[in-house]
Amino acid sequence: MAPKDQATIEDVARIAGVSIATVSRAVHSPERVADSTRKKVNQAILVTGYTTNAMARSLRMGRSNIILVLAPDIGDPNFSSTLIGIETEARARGHAILIGHTQNDPARAIDYLKYVTSHQAAGMILFTGRLPTGDAVSAMPLPPTVAAFEPIQDGTFPYVGVDDCAGGRKATEHLLAAGHRTIAFVGDTQMRIAYQRRRQGFDSAMDAARIPQENRIIINGDGTTASGQHAVELLFMRDQLPTAFICVNDTTAIGVMNALAARRYNVPLDFSVIGFDDVPQATYVSPPLTTIRQPRSIIGKAAISRLFDMIEKKEGAQAPTEQLIAPDLVLRGSVTSPKFSPDQ
Structure with a gap:
């Protein structure tokens, strides 16, 4: 050619x-x-x-x-x-x-x-x-x-x-309604406005529930599976564990779930995980991923x-x-x- x-x-x-x-x-x-x-x-x-x-x-x-x-x-x-x-x-x-x-x-x-x-x-x-x-x-x-x-x-x-902010708030409110009070937000970044807005939604819901800053664990990430896996390893190294993870997208959430499974933890009995986007893979992981669906x-x-x-x-x-x-x-x-x- x-x-x-x-x-x-x-x-x-x-x-x-x-x-x-x-x-x-x-x-x-x-x-x-x-x-x-x-x-x-x-x-x-x-x-x-x-x-x-x-x-x-x-x-x-x-x-x-x-x-x-x-x-x-x-x-x-x-x-x-x-x-x-x-x-x-x-x-x-x-x-x-x-x-x-x-x-x-x-x-x-x-x-x-x-x-x-x-x-x-x-x-x-x-x-x-x-x-x-x-x-x-x-x-x-x-x-x-x-x-x-x-x-x-x-x-x-x-x-x-x-509405990324509304989606982040809705995901956080769901975790709060389930009884979670120490929650990790995985995927914080200055590179993507959409992800920043999802973080804003997280903070808005946590503020409304009067959750103190020490119960909000913020982990940087780039939206990849690897960043989700890295977040879990980082938290275990710090011995700073939440009861739930809210992830900036489904790909990150799948990385979090893989890392938890590798450590023989059960989702959701040990940790709850919620994603954002509702990509096709979200239905195939075990357990299927609770997420925020984008009306694409x-x-x-x-x-x-x-x-x-x-x-x-x-x-x-x-x-x-x-x-x-x-x-x-x-x-x-x-x-x-x-x-x-x-x-x-």
């Missing part, structure tokens, strides 16, 4: 197992291609690096019906589920979706932005929580843009996502709807306001009352 920056339509067709004509239709007239075929072509485009070439060709045709979705990790269940809502609404309005997989690489993000701005895409949805910085980006005339799932640090764009499809539809309001220049649509959607508490098997009451 040619080098990545010289990928050809033949490369895409060969990897997708379709004809060159089918690739062309998938790029230029996606509504004429079966969903399964279009997905194979899109995956081949990502593998070959033909994405930007395809985007440029389509946009040079003078069409302004391309919506770029810029995502740091296309394997994240939050992204894939939300994309369904975005794509459904976009196709209903005659627009096509192109996925810009940045892999948390600012250079990749800048490449996608260059194509979008130079060829006048209709709009953009950001899952990245930020745009790359620098003079090259600041000089770009960006199309209408909406942030989803992760707010932009400086509040430049409208934002659509779950609703968020996707709301984000694309807001973007179309901006594209159509509806009054007030450009304002960098937030649309926060209430999360749900999903009760499973990882939370119960503590072994001992606070008075024992």
Whole structure:
């Protein structure tokens, strides 16, 4: 195959197992291609690096019906589920979706932005929580843009996502109602606004219950399984144990549960654990994870709807306001009352 920056339509067709004509239709007239075929072509485009070439060709045709979705990790269940809502609404309005997989690489993000701005895409949805910085980006005339799932640090764009603070508060209130008074919050960070808001919800509920600071154990983390495992090991080293863990996401919660199981502790009889997101894996761990569910499809539809309001220049649509959607508490098997009451 040619080098990545010289990928050809033949490369895409060969990897997708379709004809060159089918690739062309998938790029230029996606509504004429079966969903399964279009997905194979899109995956081949990502593998070959033909994405930007395809985007440029389509946009040079003078069409302004391309919506770029810029995502740091296309394997994240939050992204894939939300994309369904975005794509459904976009196709209903005659627009096509192109996925810009940045892999948390600012250079990749800048490449996608260059194509979008130079060829006048209709709009953009950001899952990245930020745009790359620098003079090259600041000089770009960006199309209408909406942030989803992760707010932009400086509040430049409208934002659509779950009410993280309410979710953190709801999770904490559930643990408090079960009788827990010494609770660890795992995943505190300055890098993610969404996670900071979940911590705020935790503190809000603990304040309302008049739980003293010494009963709030805050552990930093980056949202990975490893960070959840590390949190447990750290607490055992400190001999500072809670009766329950509230985790910044389900991935962290699964790490916590794995580490507790490795030490032969039982969840929830010895420790309760609650997560956030409700990813598919949450139902497969033992016990199934109690968590806060993000309404991903609703968020996707709301984000694309807001973007179309901006594209159509509806009054007030450009304002960098937030649309926060209430999360749900999903009760499973990882939370119960503590072994001992606070008075024992």
